[in-house]
Amino acid sequence: MPHSNNTLFAVGYAQTYFYRESSVEEATVNGINNLAKSVSTRIKGERGFKDTKFGPEFAGEFFKEELEGGVLDFVKKNHKVIATETVGDITLVLLSTGEAPTLSSAKGFDKKAPEWVSKLPKKPGFVYAVGQSSPQFHEEETWQLAEYNARVG
Structure with missing residues (x-):
């Protein structure tokens, strides 16, 4: 999770409405949940297998x-x-806890992908995860599913 001087950051996504x-x-509600999940979340899960004559076969999760x-x-x-x-069709909100200055969005997004997209930073004590998703009808659902897969996957 991005952080700086005891301040945590998260991004929330939503479909762009009229x-x-x-x-x-x-997007703010989504960001609040993402921020809370990054601080502390419990993941419960189960995977099922069934015995076949060829060995265990995955049945679901x-x-x-x-x-x-x-x-x-x-x-x-x-x-x-x-x-x-x-x-485009997605609205993003950058949230923080603690004191962080409000940023102007006048600059917009840089078209060049940041370096960490292809080369993960090497910082001790940090956990990095990658999540993917097949395209969903609404773009923000694709991003949310990819984040979920990174956390749970």
């Missing part, structure tokens, strides 16, 4: 993320919206 406020509100109520309440009370941006 009323921008609705998009920002939904189920995973569930559970947020601790206290963490979610803390993030809800202490989050700050740092920046919002609409890119």
Whole structure:
């Protein structure tokens, strides 16, 4: 999770609606949940196999993320919206806990992909995960599913 001087950051995603406020509100709720999940989440899961004459055969799996109520309440009370941006059909909100300056979105997004996309930073004590998703009808659902797969996968 991105952090700086005891401040944590997360991004929330939402579909871009006709009323921008609705998009920002939904993205903020998503960001609050992402921030809380990054702080503390419990992952419960099960995988099923059945015996066949050729050996065990995968039958299915189920995973569930559970947020601790206290963490979610803390993030809800202490989050700050740092920046919002609409890119095509997706609205993004950058959130933080702690003191972080509000950013202007006048610059927009840099078209060049950051280096960490292809080369993970080597910092001790950090855990990095990669998640993928097949394309969904709404772009933000693709991003959310990829994040879920990175956390649970």
